[in-house]
Amino acid sequence: MLSKLLDPESVAVVGASPKQGSVGYVILENLVTRFGKKVFPINPKYDEVELWGRVIKFYRSISEVPDPVDVVVIATPAPTVPKVLEEAGIKGVKAAVIVSSGFSEAGNTELENWVKAVAKQYGVRVLGPNCIGVYNAYSGFDTVFLPAERAGRPPPGPLALISQSGAVAAAIMDWAARRRLGLGFLVNYGNKADITETELLEGFAADDRVKVITIYIEGFKYPGEARQFLETAKKIAAKKPVVAYKAGRGGAAQRAVKSHTAAMAGSYEMYHGLFQQAGVIEASSVREMFDMAKALAMQPTPRGRRTLVLTDSGGMGIQAVDALEALGLEVPEIPESVAKELKRELLPFAAVANPVDVTGSTTDEHYKIVLDALLPTPLFDMALVVTLMQVPGLTKNLADYLIDAKKYGKPIVVVNFGGSELVQRFEEVLEGNGIPVYPTPDRAAKALWALYKYGEIRKRL
Amino acid sequence: MLSKLLDPESVAVVGASPKQGSVGYVILENLVTRFGKKVFPINPKYDEVELWGRVIKFYRSISEVPDPVDVVVIATPAPTVPKVLEEAGIKGVKAAVIVSSGFSEAGNTELENWVKAVAKQYGVRVLGPNCIGVYNAYSGFDTVFLPAERAGRPPPGPLALISQSGAVAAAIMDWAARRRLGLGFLVNYGNKADITETELLEGFAADDRVKVITIYIEGFKYPGEARQFLETAKKIAAKKPVVAYKAGRGGAAQRAVKSHTAAMAGSYEMYHGLFQQAGVIEASSVREMFDMAKALAMQPTPRGRRTLVLTDSGGMGIQAVDALEALGLEVPEIPESVAKELKRELLPFAAVANPVDVTGSTTDEHYKIVLDALLPTPLFDMALVVTLMQVPGLTKNLADYLIDAKKYGKPIVVVNFGGSELVQRFEEVLEGNGIPVYPTPDRAAKALWALYKYGEIRKRL
Missing domain, CATH: 3.40.50.720 (NAD(P)-binding Rossmann-like Domain)
Structure with missing residues (x-):
């Protein structure tokens, strides 16, 4: 029906x-x-x-x-x-x-x-x-x-x-x-x-x-609904990602929920526990819900939590690491021998740690070199790539290299910040080819977290 | 010099x-x-x-x-x-x-x-x-x-x-x-x-x-710098808001800071304490830093933390209350007698609690009625106004009413979400007249928090 x-x-x-x-x-x-x-x-x-x-x-x-x-x-x-x-x-x-x-x-x-x-x-x-x-x-x-x-x-x-x-x-x-x-x-x-x-x-x-179901909910209304939701969501989440945002958390907010939809907001903890059990990925805002949903629709789930950060801006790389670590994802160091090898092919000032900082003097090719060297190895499960297009050496061809790196079967998300035409066209090409783009490192990190989380959910359910 | x-x-x-x-x-x-x-x-x-x-x-x-x-x-x-x-x-x-x-x-x-x-x-x-x-x-x-x-x-x-x-x-x-x-x-x-x-x-x-100074910092480099910064920032923050974002918080991030700017990232807690003492408002991302800076440049500081939430969407109102409460701001109820009076002038289904939900059937005038009735009273110190322009009865004239409400001398921030031309023009008019606009309730709430926080800092310094 x-x-x-x-x-x-x-x-x-x-x-x-x-x-x-x-x-x-x-x-x-x-x-x-x-x-x-x-x-x-x-x-x-x-x-x-x-x-x-x-x-x-x-x-x-x-x-x-x-x-x-x-x-x-x-x-x-x-x-x-x-x-x-x-x-x-x-x-x-x-x-x-x-x-x-x-x-x-x-x-x-x-x-x-x-x-x-x-x-x-x-x-x-x-x-x-x-x-x-x-x-x-x-x-x-x-x-x-x-x-x-x-x-x-x-x-x-x-x-x-x-x-x-x-x-x-x-x-x-x-x-x-x-x-x-x-x-x-x-x-x-x-x-x-x-x-x-x-x-x-x-x-x-x-x-x-x-491919991905998102839910904006303020509260269940009828007895038994929570149980029904749990049982159904559990079955579905095993096959298709479900992302939910529950509005109405604190005291005044619950009062407002009651007046708005006559829903029993219930304690927020109840919903939080319900989502956990059901394998529903919880977002903390509407925007975050769609940030995560976009990644889940475009990218595979990773095997683990080890994340490569590749950047042309040291500062952005640091922000990405901050965000990834705060979410419990790992940013492991690159083994000395691998770093040494890679360093030869990059600019003399490039930092080959994790983040790999190809620096503001980078060209498109340096991104390709790093992705090809590290993504196929068992060292990393996924990649967060910062592409500040404000630096002089990057062109729209970089998009092709990133899209090509999908062949390694590991999640890739991109951080791109700014407002010029170049930035916007670059984003359109990436998203049109299944690579999600975010304006800030914390949003990109949360998207990777959602992919990791959904991988864990599938294993469990 | x-x-x-x-x-x-x-x-x-x-x-x-x-x-x-x-x-x-x-x-x-x-x-x-x-x-x-x-x-x-x-x-x-x-x-x-x-x-x-x-x-x-x-x-x-x-x-x-x-x-x-x-x-x-x-x-x-x-x-x-x-x-x-x-x-x-x-x-x-x-x-x-x-x-x-x-x-x-x-x-x-x-x-x-x-x-x-x-x-x-x-x-x-x-x-x-x-x-x-x-x-x-x-x-x-x-x-x-x-x-x-x-x-x-x-x-x-x-x-x-x-x-x-x-x-x-x-x-x-x-x-x-x-x-x-x-x-x-x-x-x-x-x-x-x-x-x-x-x-x-x-x-x-x-x-x-x-009017507002923003700082992106990864770490001090030289001995004595932190102390210098503290003493100077303290003097300045008493007169002009300073907002800072410290990148490089966790372990891997600090390693990255060291490689990027040879700065001593130091423990993040050290910077956090330093900002607190200096009266520097701390942001948790670059975007948040500018969200707060925009509000600080446009709006006065509030006398207290009691926030009126005015909305044409019950759901958005709830999200706003969630965000405000999470930040320690208050969303007090409206006294029965005041609510009764106000209810007469609004639509029969409007909810006159806090949030005041003028509903999706609202007109521009209903916003004016609520602002004029509540903002001049001692019940509220500031207002978070949600204006979803997708509802049929709102026009660009609403901007004039919001701008007019600045006369009450209390901070006003607006949440406006969507992408149509109407939404964009409305935002331009508001920001051109000193009312900051944010796409999501959590960002608007954080902006009000920054105003409140800066009011407290000025009192202290």
Whole structure:
């Protein structure tokens, strides 16, 4: 069922509207202009309207739609929702996305219970209410009622996001779009009257296009949910990385969680323990979650924790070592004999320790020499490479050498800091070829840590 | 003397060259095209050369220069430097920037000692050798031998950077230029044969254009330096915020520091204690250093630690509270009576606790209502405002309301996440009017923490 919700062939939009700026207008525009499959606008006030350069036929009700409908998107006022859902049930629709608000989050718990009862009776699974719903970058199925000028749409790619907060999800969308981060799927489940994060997790586990699942969670709502999540996540994490960020940790934050999603924030320690047990990698912020997810989607897991630091800036190398050591990763020294050999091929002032500092007078080739000499050896499990492109001797060809070093089967992440065109193009080429790039050494170190951590999780589960 | 080094009226460049791509070429280009004052290229190989659309006159030696020279930039091979420095001393030049490398960093300690002796004999103060020197965004005095395509030049502004690493400084320049961050001065002192970070600190303390001093340090080199730094920093920090990042903390990192700058990294705890005592605010990364410096340059210090969180996203509000609490700042509840009053003017679903969640259905006016109701009261010392512009009701006018709220004299920082044009323009307006903007709640919280911390430091010193 969830595959239909996340990737439908036909969608009806109840409350679709030709009135610019309305929720029903934005959703209709999303679907008509970008969803490659069947769309049925439902609104008894309209018959045929010309919109976006084509004639759009409106239906009076779902029952009038001639074809089968996979998903109904409901954007009508809260009191009308149970009836609309009933019609959808009678039509045989299997999933509904209720974007309308005015349910339990506004104190109308009875109305929400009514929706639940109807859903149960007709076997319609419900996402929401009070949610922004689903964004599927592959098919263009998109119930997010925010126009693209406000919330950009990210390109297809290996990451999926399950978010308890609609606004956080929308902000992440916009940010991912700007950075061309491949966020292929995004779901916000709002009040969680029916479909839970655990089920969504299963849905993404079953989709081969999803390589890494990210979860933004404030707190579970119902008894037994934590246990369910644990059991499911454990099975999934053995095959696919799951990264989670739990918001609401301290006292005031938990008060805020309660007021925001009526979730039982519970003690933060409970969630921390749960993630540990389930093999879910925990992030300490949204940004860190995507830093780690990007690496997990692009790179293999390392066999151990021994990290080579290769840099053209001594200072950046030191910062990288600081960050790696703070995370419990190792930065072992290079054996004298190996260092001696390598020193002959580098600049006289290059420091062949760990970090290997090829210095600001480096050329692209020196990076290649070091990677070829050290990555294939059993001395190192992975590499953090600092490429400050501000030094005069580096060119975009360096990207080819780094990409070529993927052949050694060991994780490589890159630190690149600055803002010039050269820096940006270099990053695009690397990320387009599966090497994640970070602006600061601590973020790159955390990405390597996530790869190491996931390797450990796989061994354990 | 240091004011002459940082802001000279006339500069001689020994080793200036019309050969594109050479160090002497880039420095000459910087100065001829952007430095508004007198430049004297020194190179016996040339007489008059047409460059950058004008005729450049070269001098055979410093002694031939008809006018007084404030600073000599030396970019000739290391063995020639003592003689050049002597000529400069005879000419009466008071400061030299030696960008040439090949001294103690390459094992040539004797040559460096010779330079020191000459400098002492003639009373020439020396920056370097082996440094990128000075960038002054106000006058365009710029000895950084990296072309602007590689390392962008930031606009004038209230921040100054003292960096032990040349490459880190160049990368920061490039990054600040891209973000239009007002980094008015930058100095890298290389081998530190003469001028130390402590003296540079004094130099920036004396310049009224500098509002916040940032320091990137790997380690002191000479006995007694730590004590000098402590005494000087203490005096300065009472008047002007100083933010420092110490690289090289763990064991492997200290090994790397030693190899990079021959500095005695010493135990990290020593530096941590030193900064504490001196009233220097410590950052845990370069990025954090500038996050804090930006806030310190734009905003007043708060009277206490009680923070109002105002948000249109419950989820972001929770993340903000998490971050604030983790830093020891307070997020007190709003008294019942005040909340009741305020609730009447907001949307029915708005949560008037702390965070105040105006919800995704907010308009610009709701932010104004909350700020006007709560910021002037004695309940709060400062505000963290989350403005996710992805929600439909917010416009760029919100910036005016936030800027207007500066009249309450309490620190305000903004969290804005996403990538659309609207988001970017909104940020530009805010930062142009003294309200710092951060992409994530943890970074904004740390900025408020820095303001609070600096308020405490001023009280103490």
